[in-house]
Amino acid sequence: MSNTMQNTTQSGDQNRQWVLASRPQGAPTADNFRLEVSAMPAVNDGQVLLRSVYLSLDPYMRGRMNDAKSYAEPVALGEVMVGASVCRVVESKNSAYSVGDLVLSFGGWQDYHVSDGIGLMALPADMARPSYALGVLGMPGLTAYMGLLDIGDPQPGETVVVAAASGAVGSLVGQIAKLKGCKVIGIAGGDEKCRYVRDTLGFDACIDHKAADLASQLASACGEGIDVYFENVGGKVFDAVLPLLNPKARIPLCGLISQYNASELPAGPDRLGLLMGNLLVKKIKMQGFIVFDDYGHRYNEFMQAMVAWLQQGKIQFREDIVDGLEKSPEAFIGLLEGKNFGKLVVQVGAE
Amino acid sequence: MSNTMQNTTQSGDQNRQWVLASRPQGAPTADNFRLEVSAMPAVNDGQVLLRSVYLSLDPYMRGRMNDAKSYAEPVALGEVMVGASVCRVVESKNSAYSVGDLVLSFGGWQDYHVSDGIGLMALPADMARPSYALGVLGMPGLTAYMGLLDIGDPQPGETVVVAAASGAVGSLVGQIAKLKGCKVIGIAGGDEKCRYVRDTLGFDACIDHKAADLASQLASACGEGIDVYFENVGGKVFDAVLPLLNPKARIPLCGLISQYNASELPAGPDRLGLLMGNLLVKKIKMQGFIVFDDYGHRYNEFMQAMVAWLQQGKIQFREDIVDGLEKSPEAFIGLLEGKNFGKLVVQVGAE
Numbered sequence: 001m002s003n004t005m006q007n008t009t010q011s012g013d014q015n016r017q018w019v020l021a022s023r024p025q026g027a028p029t030a031d032n033f034r035l036e037v038s039a040m041p042a043v044n045d046g047q048v049l050l051r052s053v054y055l056s057l058d059p060y061m062r063g064r065m066n067d068a069k070s071y072a073e074p075v076a077l078g079e080v081m082v083g084a085s086v087c088r089v090v091e092s093k094n095s096a097y098s099v100g101d102l103v104l105s106f107g108g109w110q111d112y113h114v115s116d117g118i119g120l121m122a123l124p125a126d127m128a129r130p131s132y133a134l135g136v137l138g139m140p141g142l143t144a145y146m147g148l149l150d151i152g153d154p155q156p157g158e159t160v161v162v163a164a165a166s167g168a169v170g171s172l173v174g175q176i177a178k179l180k181g182c183k184v185i186g187i188a189g190g191d192e193k194c195r196y197v198r199d200t201l202g203f204d205a206c207i208d209h210k211a212a213d214l215a216s217q218l219a220s221a222c223g224e225g226i227d228v229y230f231e232n233v234g235g236k237v238f239d240a241v242l243p244l245l246n247p248k249a250r251i252p253l254c255g256l257i258s259q260y261n262a263s264e265l266p267a268g269p270d271r272l273g274l275l276m277g278n279l280l281v282k283k284i285k286m287q288g289f290i291v292f293d294d295y296g297h298r299y300n301e302f303m304q305a306m307v308a309w310l311q312q313g314k315i316q317f318r319e320d321i322v323d324g325l326e327k328s329p330e331a332f333i334g335l336l337e338g339k340n341f342g343k344l345v346v347q348v349g350a351e
Numbered sequence: 352m353s354n355t356m357q358n359t360t361q362s363g364d365q366n367r368q369w370v371l372a373s374r375p376q377g378a379p380t381a382d383n384f385r386l387e388v389s390a391m392p393a394v395n396d397g398q399v400l401l402r403s404v405y406l407s408l409d410p411y412m413r414g415r416m417n418d419a420k421s422y423a424e425p426v427a428l429g430e431v432m433v434g435a436s437v438c439r440v441v442e443s444k445n446s447a448y449s450v451g452d453l454v455l456s457f458g459g460w461q462d463y464h465v466s467d468g469i470g471l472m473a474l475p476a477d478m479a480r481p482s483y484a485l486g487v488l489g490m491p492g493l494t495a496y497m498g499l500l501d502i503g504d505p506q507p508g509e510t511v512v513v514a515a516a517s518g519a520v521g522s523l524v525g526q527i528a529k530l531k532g533c534k535v536i537g538i539a540g541g542d543e544k545c546r547y548v549r550d551t552l553g554f555d556a557c558i559d560h561k562a563a564d565l566a567s568q569l570a571s572a573c574g575e576g577i578d579v580y581f582e583n584v585g586g587k588v589f590d591a592v593l594p595l596l597n598p599k600a601r602i603p604l605c606g607l608i609s610q611y612n613a614s615e616l617p618a619g620p621d622r623l624g625l626l627m628g629n630l631l632v633k634k635i636k637m638q639g640f641i642v643f644d645d646y647g648h649r650y651n652e653f654m655q656a657m658v659a660w661l662q663q664g665k666i667q668f669r670e671d672i673v674d675g676l677e678k679s680p681e682a683f684i685g686l687l688e689g690k691n692f693g694k695l696v697v698q699v700g701a702e
Contacts (some may be wrong), residue, residue, distance in 0.1 A: 063632070231627070265620035265625060270621055270623075273585055273586070286630060288634045
């Protein structure tokens with residue numbers, strides 16, 4: 001029923017699936033993934049058959065490739081890689097859905113899957129930019145909005161620093177902080193991304209994390225210290241941020257992409273106590289969050305605000321759309337290296 | 352006007368003062384302090400002359416002995432060591448105060464000081480236990496109350512762990528958590544303190560941090576993980592706590608006494624990123640606080656609750672009262688080694 005031949009076109013009579021072939025040691029490589037081609041799944045009463053249109057690729061997926069229990073179960077070897085997708089209903093034995101409906105599902109890295117409807121979110125069938133449901137109007141948008149506003153609580157005139165500033169979450173964090181009257185400093189990789197962050201997104205400054213003098217550039221840009229640091233990177237960027245944090249700073253801890261591929265702890269000295277000492281004497285709050293666990297119930301509040309900002313032209317959102325399910329592993333590996341420029345989305349099939 | 356002779360009795364015609372003689376490298380030693388004997392300070396119009404009755408000794412004072420700017424200015428070399436004290440007014444040129452009044456001041460390690468009244472807190476002149484103003488009804492009490500309830504937010508049935516459980520803050524944290532319906536596990540140094548924590552304070556269990564199998568004992572006692580860890584120790588106690596923290600755990604970060612005397616960082620590996628990774632995937636909040644900066648405005652709320660609990664016999668509070676200002680350095684050095692048993696207070700003079 002399955003083989004591993006390549007197939008670059010979504011068809012109506014077979015299902016391509018990217019499964020986890022082996023667990024990465026350090027950075028994932030192409031051979032951690034295997035493309036399988038199966039027959040179309042059967043649709044039982046109460047179910048719908050969904051065709052993937054857009055697949056979201058996000059840093060959290062790296063954690064699911066490990067065997068360790070994290071906040072979610074790992075993907076088992078041989079199982080389809082997980083991920084959110086925008087899908088069309090192509091067959092329905094569920095009265096709540098009709099053929100042609102557009103839905104947000106957690107369908108994974110594959111052309112087709114069936115659902116009993118639980119967990120699906122209906123989208124407008126004629127939605128102008130369906131992929132936005134995976135970005136500015138989806139999990140990354142909610143992450144930016146809630147992490148910044150609920151944990152970060154930025155006040156007008158405060159300094160907000162955000163890393164991965166051209167990415168899906170970071171670009172929104174910074175723009176929302178600007179709308180709240182903050183001074184916003186971005187950190188991104190390379191001149192082109194930094195220009196985009198400054199000129200298109202309107203941050204006050206953007207610093208290249210590849211610069212040898214990252215720490216001193218950041219210190220210069222943050223003349224009055226840092227009040228909110230939205231953390232999605234860790235590593236040397238956090239090292240540059242730590243000495244600049246102001247008393248009563250807030251750190252929404254959203255991601256640590258710089259260390260997802262690490263297979264062992266860095267060399268010493270051990271700075272665990274140093275970090276805690278800094279949090280103590282500066283009265284800093286650092287708080288991890290997983291957006292749908294913690295803020296799923298506030299999705300409507302977020303949607304109202306974000307849709308209005310988009311309509312008013314106050315929020316820009318850049319997507320990096322890769323064409324073809326077959327390119328998913330390569331694109332995902334690049335995501336962990338910062339090669340994408342904007343929200344990374346795979347177009348799996350026609351809208 | 353000053354010399355360094357020893358003088359063990361509070362007199363009415365001279366002022367003994369412990370000044371910072373040198374900055375400690377690692378643990379403080381007796382020669383970091385110098386006893387000076389000065390003439391009585393002059394009292395000008397608008398001022399009162401205050402005689403120290405009780406002096407509070409607290410771990411935060413170790414930080415003030417360093418040159419580094421922390422949340423407060425360091426004590427300068429040759430200056431009187433800082434600290435809260437309960438004092439009698441012995442001379443008044445300020446209409447708001449009369450001779451015999453009892454006040455809480457930040458008078459430092461000395462027999463006498465003058466004040467213009469700003470920052471003094473009036474106490475009942477016939478207060479039954481004036482030293483309580485330095486403990487259960489003072490800064491340690493407010494610290495325990497606000498750190499636990501405002502940052503820790505313990506819910507009935509949750510597991511709360513507190514280190515230094517027989518100490519001024521820890522003993523109150525655990526008792527308040529019991530009043531809120533939590534399972535409370537203490538950590539303290541030695542059998543006698545652990546017995547006191549279990550039998551007198553009513554914690555569900557208490558573990559000796561000197562035990563070689565601290566981590567496994569703590570794991571056994573916390574069968575459902577840890578929801579709130581009130582941190583005032585750090586070091587190996589935190590290392591034992593970290594793997595047991597539940598998703599959405601809260602860590603009020605109040606003190607790190609185990610590392611106050613460290614003069615360099617511990618050997619690696621570097622676990623800074625490991626800590627942040629744990630906070631992220633478990634959605635944990637860690638928040639430092641300095642009680643009077645952050646919660647001074649809620650002192651009355653705390654007082655109402657704590658006075659009622661004391662009157663109802665629901666809160667026990669143990670003091671370790673050392674007799675004589677001359678013993679302050681020795682007592683303070685012992686505090687950092689865990690030698691005190693209960694809130695450490697120096698009786699400087701007669702009530």
